[in-house]
Every structure is written in structure tokens, then in C-alpha cells.
Amino acid sequence: MSSSPSFCAIDFGTSNSAVAIPGPESGARAMRLVELEPGHKTMPTAVFYYAEGRHDADGPPRAFGRAAVAAYVDGIDGRLMRSMKSILGSGLIDQTTDVGGGRGAKYSDILSGYLKRLRNRALADGATGALNKLVLGRPVFFVDGEPERDAAAQSSLEAAAHAVGFDEVHFQFEPIAAAFDYESQIDRERIVLVADIGGGTSDFSVVRVGPDRMQRLDRRDDILANHGVHIAGTDFDRHIELASILREFGYRSLGPVRPDGSAREVPSGVYFDLATWHLINTVYSPGRVAELRSMRSFYADVQQHQRLMTVVEERLGHELAARAEGAKIEVSGGGDALIDLGLIENGLEVRLSEATAVASLDADIGRIVAAGRDTVAQAGLKPEQIDALYFTGGSTGLRLLAERIAADYPAAQQVRGDRFASVATGLGLHAARLFAH
Template sequence: MYCAIDFGTSNSAIAVPEGPAGATALVPLEGEHRTMPTAVFYFVDGPENDGPPRAFGRAAVAAYVDGLDGRLMRSMKSILGSALVEQTTDVGGGRGVKYLDIIAGYLLHLKRCAEARVGAPIERAVLGRPVHFVDDDPARDAAAQEALASAARRVGFRELQFQYEPIAAAFDHERHLGAEEIVLVADIGGGTSDFSVVRVGPARARRVERHDDVLANHGVHLAGTDFDRRIELAAILPAFGYGAFGPSVGGAAPREVPSGIYFDLATWHLINTVYSPQRVAELRALKGNYADPRHHARLMTVVSERLGHELAARAEQAKIDVADGGQTTIDLSVVEARLAAGLDEATAVDAIEADVARIVEAARETVTRAGLAPERIATLFFTGGSTGLRLLAQRIAAAFPGARAVRGDRFASVATGLGLHAARCFGG
């Protein structure tokens, strides 16, 4: 028995053998949902059961939204390749958990869902990985893959293989083809924007070894969570003092309010650091640095009531709301009555313009590394949650005007392709 796991920054999925020989299917993880948010909520109270009491996926997000006592963990994949992976973090109730153990616990939950589906233990797995866990640092990139492998081995996977996520997406696209073509896969999720140029076709689909069909891989560590961060800084955090100036002292020009706190508030895995008693005391002492006392008061409400993740979630939702154009109002009354901020597509585009330009350049560079001219690309295959952002998909498509654009399942194409690859590797 075997499985294939797409452990994503924002969402995850797992595929197992099902149906005719060599076929796989995605496991329903929550009701009929075949994908699940990559989220864990640690409860302050509750009995230990293979670790601290916790909920996963939508149940984890719901526990957080409902205001239950505990800590929500998201974007855990982003810590792979960093020094945080072996560090211990406070999850409430006097409990501390290593970040790598948080990842292992999530993988164990996926594994148990899969085993319940097939009715047997699973010890072999294909895991997806981004083209680069860490940009321009091969040693840290290798360490990130090994950390993920270590977490998988801890929960009982004895035999592991890795496959690049955009290549897996190409396998999903390939099963619908009637002729051979060269495809550029754009897999843009929560943490990375990955590209692969792959030669695909019905005759090639039967091969287990596809190394020669992969013409180039490239990617950048920029994607949806970075967009969320930019939008929170641009649209939400100015109401809390980001970019504001302090009072003029002695006739000198006003100085900008220190910005470090705002960057931490807009970065998922750093939000919890702003709640430490020492950090809160330091922020309280900065009251005189704000010309508008309302900014400081709102900021102190956020850190004292631990509302940082709530602001980040509202930035993410605002991005989704304007993804296809239009505008939205971001309700911030959780901090202050009647407080709100506006966001329109133009503001969102301006906020993420530099990131989008880097992502488009990465797509061009991938094709260059394949030794191809842009017009040789027959198809652009889009997958990953962030390809729902209209501007981004349009900008990538504009770089390859002769290619047809095909949209896969934004949240399941990679997992489906990993399942196909696992069947070739382990299916006999």
C-alpha cells in the first residue's frame, strides 16, 4: 500500500490507490472535501493524545474563529530550511512543541485519514516538494527536504520518494492529452511560485522514469502568503501606524514610526513573537513616537488581545475578494468599533507589483534554461491557489502569447499528479 502527499503552504491533500490497477484517488479529508487547510490549532485545555490536544484543517480554523483558547499554526511549510525547524514554540497550556513535530503531527493526521480509507497500514509515500524550499542556497534547500523526510519517517513512512510539485501537475495535465506537446507548468501556491518545462504526451505517460522529459525547473520563494503580507501592509496596517510619523520634537522633522512590529504582524510564522511580555512592554513604551495616539492604541489592542492572525486572515480574504476585479471593505471592528479599511484591485496590484514581476521573470527564466524560445511553449498549465489572481495569470500568459492557457484544479492538480507518479513508482 502507498500514498502521495501534497503538503502545501496553504492547503494539503493525499492520494491512495483506488479503482483499476494503477489508478489513484484523493482521500476525502473533511466530509467530501478532498483538500484541507494546512492548519493546526492547539487547545489550551484537553487531554493528551499522541501529543497536545489539537484540531486540524477546517476544524482548526473554526476553533480559532470561534475564539477558543489556544494557538493556530499555519504556513508551517515555510519554516523548512530555516533555523526555526528545531526550535520549540509555546502552544498554550504550559506546553511547548518543536516546529518539526507540528509538521509531523499534521502528516500523521493525513496518513491516518488515508489508512482509514484503504483499510490498511501505509508505509510508502511520494511527497511533493517545491522546486526551491530556499532560494539560492542549495545546502539549506537540501536541509529542508531532509527535515520534511524526517517528519515523514517519524510517523511511520519507511520508503519515501520526492517529486517536484509542478512536474506532478504536468502529469495531471498529461492524462487528458491526445498528442505530445511541451508545457510550461505554473504552480503558484501559498509559499512558492514554481515553474517546470515538461515534454508530455500519451506515449510518455506510461514511462516510470521521466527525467529526460523534464527540460527545466525554476522557482522563487514568493507566492500567496507574500501577497497577503503586502496587502496587509498596504491596506490594513496604516490604520495602526504603519508608515505614519511621530510628532515634531524641537522643530526637527518628524521621524517615521518604527516599522519592525508591522512586518512581524504581517508574517504568519512571526505573529506569535509580538505577544511576548517583553515585546508588549517595549511597544507600550513607544507611545510617544506616535503623532496620532489612535494608531498606538489600536496597535496595543492587537498585541494585548492577540488579534494578529485575525488581521492576517482578513488581508487574505480581501485579496480573494478583489482577485477578479472590483473592491471590498475590510471590517476591522474586532479592534475598534466601526473601524474599516478599503481595498480595490488597483491598490492590490500596486502592492504586489514587484512580487508579480519577479514571478513572471522566473517563468521566462525557466523557458530560457530549457533552451527554448517562448513560442515553443504550446500550453501554459496553471495550478495552485494563487493562480486565481487574475493579474498574475494574465501577466504570465502575456509573456507566452502563442501558448494556450489551461487551468487545472487549483488545489488538487499537484496531489492528483503525485498520485499518478506514486502508482508508477510503487504500483508494480
């Protein structure tokens, strides 16, 4: 390797992104992850465009990553852009969208602006040279069943990388990258089911890995099947919040008893919105607040209505969602979680039992497990032919989920990668093999 290696690898994820650059040591494994934000080696794939503020040499006023999410949660005037990866392969890529304050931005520029942020963070964290060579991760299919749109998606991502200073761009499949670390530890060829369970999707891939295949740069033939469902961590959080926290605010509660002895259930729309991250801010509109305030007579327990209005009027919806996510993580290893809601009402707390969590997540977990079985079947294999399960993605930390997946493959070795950065690490290994000479 030269004294000034000038390459990096980027995992441009739907929910989070990460960057790997060469470390001080030489060799293919001498890669390290960039600190993209203070104390964090992954960064939410998010950009917030402020409605106010002047353009500078770098473009319109924006925030990235956690700062972008915080600006949105705080209700600052502007527009939050997330899931940018989903526009690849669509006709939106060359269109302009309103980002607030009378400003417009092309989706392609939004994408390249985020990649530029990642590149600049790599340079600030010690990347040397021109930093003009790149390995980018890509899903097996950007667009299912449409090869032309899939090729267009990769082309758009490559163009965005070129636009921010990368002259040489290579791609590697994300499930193969995730399995690279495992591949380097085995002494024979194996068939691996990669379970990548993130925030928005649960993706499965059956891949072939082995010491004789490690140096092959084109690994497409090693992906035997790929399948997924749009169910993952954010769905779990929503179900947990509905099953525990929002019960204290009137969800599934009854109104006053009517003359015929019956009672109607309190309207549930506001609770579904409060439990859905990107819809929470819609509850704070003046018209919606006035409507909810007028519904006090719908509640048999007016204290529940009072708590709901505290959440809405003080804009605490995202804080409740965060506490639901924390409770999910706490019960994921077994046992109960005590959720402190003292910010709403002194002494208010909710106990989430593992049994309640299991019941609320059962249907979603069942669909994810079935997607894994379908992937193996699409590869023309039986469960007993899977040699190893490789778990990656933030939601694989949920013990209930991992155990249910593993139960279908009792003979398979269970391997856990870095839940948040195994793809970036694998892409870094691939970049070193390509460029480190």
C-alpha cells in the same frame, strides 16, 4: 485491480498536504482525495506540540493541520512546527529541538509523526488493506546544486515513510505530477511551463508531456528546467495589509509637528511584525506591549495608537492578517474590497481598490514573472516554443499575477489545474499506474 487496493499517494507540501487513495471504480484515473479534516481535502503542513499534557501510545500531545495553527494563534503554550520540508537535506534532520514543557523531539520524528497522521486519515476515510505502498511527491531539487544533500533529503523522507508503515515507497516529481491531468487530454507531445505559485515559493518547471510518455515511470528526462523564487502568497498578504489595513493603525503616518515644522514618521517595526504571520505573536510579549503603550506621544493621531493597542492587547493580529488575505482574494478577480474592521472600532472599515493592490504587489509579481522567463531560458527555449501554461498552487487564483505571467507566452494554451490539489491528484494517477494491477 484487486478488491482491496492497498496504496496511496501523498503530496507532502511546504504549506499544505493532500492524500489520494483508490476510489470505488477501477482504472488508473479512479483515485480520489482523502478528507483530511472536516470539509477539507488539504491540510496545513503543521504540527503544534503542547507544553502540557501526557504522552500517549502515539507520542507527545500534539495537534495537526488547522488545529495546530489555531492553537498557535490562540497563544496556547507550546511550539508550532511548519515548513518541515525545509529540514530535508540539512543536518537538522537527526537533531533534537525543544518543543516546550521541557520536552524535546527529533526533527525526523516530527516529520514521521505528520506522515503517520496523513496515513491514519487515509485509513479512516476508506483506504483498505495494509496501506503499505506509497507514491510521494518531491521537488525537482530539495537542495539546489548539491546532489549529495539532495539524495540525502529524499532518503530521509523515504525513511520517515517506512517508519510509519509504508514498505514500498516510490517518488515522482511534483511538476510532472501537476501536469499529468493535462497530459491525459492531449494527442501529441507538448512543452509545458508549470507555474506552481503557493504560499511561500513560486516555482516554475519546463516539462515535456505527451501520450507516448504517459506510461514512463521515470520522468526525470522530461524536466527540461526548474527555477523559483521565495516570493508568493504570504508576501502578497503582507503587502496588502501594509498598504490598506495597517494605515488605519499608524503605518507610514507622521508624529506631532516639531518646532522646526517637520514631523517624524511613526516607527514601523511593529507594523512589519503584525503583517508577518510567524512574527505576530512576538508583538504580544509583555515587554513589547509596554514599549508600544509608551509610544502614544509618537502619534499625531492618537486614535491610530489606540487602535494599535487594541490589536496588541486583544491579540487580534492574526485576525487582521486573515482579513488582508480575504481582501486579496476578493480583489483578485477585479474590483474593490471593503474590509470590515468593526472588531477594532465600531464602524471602522477600509476600502482596498484593485489599483492599490496592483501597486503594492507590482514588484513581487515582477520578480515572479522574471523567474518564469529565466526558467524557459534555462531550458534553452524561447517563449514562443512554450505550448501550454499549467497554473497550480493557491496564489494562481490572483488574476493580476496569472495575466502577467501569461503575457510573456501569447501563443501558449492556458490550463488551470486544481489550485490546491493538482499535485496530489497527479501523484494518485502515478500510484495507480504503479500499483493497480
